[in-house]
Amino acid sequence: MGKTVRFVQGNEACVEGALYAGLNFYAGYPITPSTEIAELLSLKLPQRGGKFIQMEDEIASLCAIIGASLTGCKVMTATSGPGFSLMQEALGYAVMAEIPCVIVDVQRGGPSTGIPTHVSQGDVNQARWGTHGDHAIITLTASNHQDVFAITVEAFNLSETYRTPVILLFDEVVAHMREKLVLPEPGELHTVERLKTAVKEGVDYHPYLPREDGRLPMSDFGGVHRYNVTGLVHDMWGFPSTEPRVVHGLLRHLVDKIENRAHELARFKEFHLDDADIVLIAYGSSARSALHLVEERRRRGERLGLLELQTLWPFPADVVRTRCSRARAVVVVEMNMGQLLPSVKLAVERPDRVFLANRIDGVFITPADIHNILRIIQGKGV
Amino acid sequence: MAVKDYLRERFFPHLWCPGCGHGEVLGGLIRAIERLGLRKNDIVMVSGIGCSSRIVGYVDFHTMHTIHGRALAFATGVKLARPELTLIVPMGDGDALAIGGNHFIHAARRNIDLTAIVMNNRIYGMTGGQFSPLSGVNVSATTAPFRTIDKSFDIVELSRAAGATFVARSTTYHAQHLSEVIEKAIRHKGFSVVEVLTQCPTYFGRKNRIGDAPEMVKWLKDHTTPVGSKAKQENPALIERGVFVDLEAPEYCEEYGRLVERAMGGRR
Numbered sequence: 232m233g234k235t236v237r238f239v240q241g242n243e244a245c246v247e248g249a250l251y252a253g254l255n256f257y258a259g260y261p262i263t264p265s266t267e268i269a270e271l272l273s274l275k276l277p278q279r280g281g282k283f284i285q286m287e288d289e290i291a292s293l294c295a296i297i298g299a300s301l302t303g304c305k306v307m308t309a310t311s312g313p314g315f316s317l318m319q320e321a322l323g324y325a326v327m328a329e330i331p332c333v334i335v336d337v338q339r340g341g342p343s344t345g346i347p348t349h350v351s352q353g354d355v356n357q358a359r360w361g362t363h364g365d366h367a368i369i370t371l372t373a374s375n376h377q378d379v380f381a382i383t384v385e386a387f388n389l390s391e392t393y394r395t396p397v398i399l400l401f402d403e404v405v406a407h408m409r410e411k412l413v414l415p416e417p418g419e420l421h422t423v424e425r426l427k428t429a430v431k432e433g434v435d436y437h438p439y440l441p442r443e444d445g446r447l448p449m450s451d452f453g454g455v456h457r458y459n460v461t462g463l464v465h466d467m468w469g470f471p472s473t474e475p476r477v478v479h480g481l482l483r484h485l486v487d488k489i490e491n492r493a494h495e496l497a498r499f500k501e502f503h504l505d506d507a508d509i510v511l512i513a514y515g516s517s518a519r520s521a522l523h524l525v526e527e528r529r530r531r532g533e534r535l536g537l538l539e540l541q542t543l544w545p546f547p548a549d550v551v552r553t554r555c556s557r558a559r560a561v562v563v564v565e566m567n568m569g570q571l572l573p574s575v576k577l578a579v580e581r582p583d584r585v586f587l588a589n590r591i592d593g594v595f596i597t598p599a600d601i602h603n604i605l606r607i608i609q610g611k612g613v
Numbered sequence: 614m615a616v617k618d619y620l621r622e623r624f625f626p627h628l629w630c631p632g633c634g635h636g637e638v639l640g641g642l643i644r645a646i647e648r649l650g651l652r653k654n655d656i657v658m659v660s661g662i663g664c665s666s667r668i669v670g671y672v673d674f675h676t677m678h679t680i681h682g683r684a685l686a687f688a689t690g691v692k693l694a695r696p697e698l699t700l701i702v703p704m705g706d707g708d709a710l711a712i713g714g715n716h717f718i719h720a721a722r723r724n725i726d727l728t729a730i731v732m733n734n735r736i737y738g739m740t741g742g743q744f745s746p747l748s749g750v751n752v753s754a755t756t757a758p759f760r761t762i763d764k765s766f767d768i769v770e771l772s773r774a775a776g777a778t779f780v781a782r783s784t785t786y787h788a789q790h791l792s793e794v795i796e797k798a799i800r801h802k803g804f805s806v807v808e809v810l811t812q813c814p815t816y817f818g819r820k821n822r823i824g825d826a827p828e829m830v831k832w833l834k835d836h837t838t839p840v841g842s843k844a845k846q847e848n849p850a851l852i853e854r855g856v857f858v859d860l861e862a863p864e865y866c867e868e869y870g871r872l873v874e875r876a877m878g879g880r881r
Contacts, residue, residue: 256690256693256694258690274876277872277873277875277876277877278876278877279877280873280877282693282694282869284689284690284693284869286686286689286719287686287715287716287719288715290683290686291683291686291689291715291716291719292686294679294680294683294686294687294689294690295686295687295689295690295693296690297687297690298659298677298686298687298688298689298690298691298692298694299690299691299693299694300690301677301691302691302694302695302698303694304694306690320680321680321683324679324680452657452675452677452691452695452698453654453655453657453675453695453697453698454654455654457653457654457673457674457675457676458675458676459669459670459676459677459678460676460677460678461677461678461679462678462679462680463678470624470670471670471678
């Protein structure tokens with residue numbers, strides 16, 4: 232049987248990936264450039280008996296999917312910068328209450344209303360630190376539609392495995408560009424189902440007592456275990472506590488379950504890194520231009536390589552350090568004022584050899600843009 | 614079942630101040646649920662932030678203590694995902710109608726089958742006595758040292774206008790009536806609102822020199838009257854209590870079920 236091949240927008244690839252992963256509840260609010268995700272799911276979810284609801288704002292959208300997740304649904308919402316700003320308090324709630332959910336932020340120019348129809352990668356640090364308080368977060372991205380599909384499946388898998396919100400940080404170029412998508416067959420990609428508690432009715436269930444492997448089996452609302460879910464610091468039953476030992480233990484658990492796994496959560500792609508003396512580090516649509524330049528300069532005998540990051544947070548510092556150890560120069564390519572740059576500098580042995588190649592004018596960064604900056608770094612002039 | 618079988622007794626005594634009306638709402642709610650014969654596993658109670666929202670910690674249901682003003686949005690997600698569950702959403706006046714006002718009117722507009730209980734003590738208690746959108750004019754509060762100039766919402770009229778299909782008002786003085794209207798509200802299919810006029814002696818009473826809790830409860834007795842009573846005609850300043858709206862109308866989750874049938878083209 233032949234594969235199903237489609238010619239789609241990135242937003243549609245995200246929708247297909249989410250449905251493949253088992254998405255059955257979506258709540259959202261229209262915002263450019265993410266709206267196609269809501270439009271497509273308003274069609275596709277009811278057709279398969281799933282739930283779609285258009286809420287009154289982005290705050291309500293994230294709140295609604297958190298509520299639905301507690302009943303056992305696989306849930307998602309999608310937005311862009313201004314809506315992502317509104318979601319930050321509820322995002323912190325999902326972190327604190329450890330509720331699986333996937334939040335898509337299709338980045339556009341900011342701050343504020345910015346340039347809604349143009350590209351940017353300006354929400355990288357908001358994804359990391361947008362909600363208040365110490366916490367860890369998983370943020371993933373991709374540069375082409377096949378990867379958008381796969382990383383969306385991965386977002387659901389990690390969200391269920393670690394009981395945490397996962398942010399899919401796409402950008403306007405990937406979201407609206409059309410290209411080929413080969414739909415994987417059922418079973419071709421691994422999908423993680425929710426870990427449910429084996430504790431029987433009438434036996435004390437501890438919703439917030441991690442197993443030895445750190446995982447927290449869940450019990451659906453409406454099931455046999457009645458417990459409390461709160462954004463307050465809570466004990467293993469989910470009830471509020473100000474006991475210093477409990478506070479410390481919970482914060483450590485929330486951060487360690489993700490930060491201590493930075494290495495295994497690292498998703499990335501390598502292109503010509505073996506002998507590269509200049510390493511480009513890029514992600515999302517910027518990685519497309521970076522890859523184009525690398526292939527072009529390779530044909531001229533220049534030893535350029537690309538490290539494309541798909542996991543942005545927790546920052547894959549080990550991966551960056553090892554891949555950059557022999558490089559004369561490391562060039563971070565992003566469409567912002569250098570939001571990932573400081574993390575790269577912290578990771579490598581020679582931070583003085585890390586440079587930024589960027590655009591912040593709402594225009595997609597081209598291979599020529601990156602090449603011009605490389606020439607300046609190499610002292611060749613423009 | 615006895616009332617105590619619905620409670621998480623290990624968390625008592627509760628955190629509310631002596632004389633607070635919230636415990637009477639809890640009592641009325643539990644007795645209503647007892648009469649309805651609902652199973653504890655079938656009830657989800659979702660609250661926001663504030664004194665009133667801490668009610669969820671004391672009841673032995675599936676409980677969710679969420680973020681300020683957003684309880685109805687969380688509850689909407691739970692209900693649409695599992696329409697067979699009974700959703701009860703206790704809120705304070707500031708929680709429901711200041712920060713949560715948008716979610717309140719939209720839940721009413723959808724006519725989704727949630728029971729909203731607004732415990733209206735006309736003050737922000739948890740933060741120490743600031744005026745709320747239900748305080749009304751000429752009220753003293755810690756953020757109104759020269760008394761309020763902000764007009765109040767009328768929860769009944771707001772709910773009716775927004776599309777709620779069951780709207781009632783009661784008070785903590787009228788404990789029996791309070792429990793009865795909560796029972797009717799839960800039984801009602803669609804978005805139900807019960808406004809409960811309640812007392813905050815610690816802040817509202819003290820700041821406005823109304824007196825202690827018994828005097829505040831007596832104030833509720835003296836200043837309210839059954840809906841449509843002759844007393845109201847003679848004294849329009851009286852606040853009416855009773856059932857104001859009780860309509861049959863398409864409920865959101867049932868309509869969604871029909872939408873799915875259309876989308877699946879009868880394949881289900």
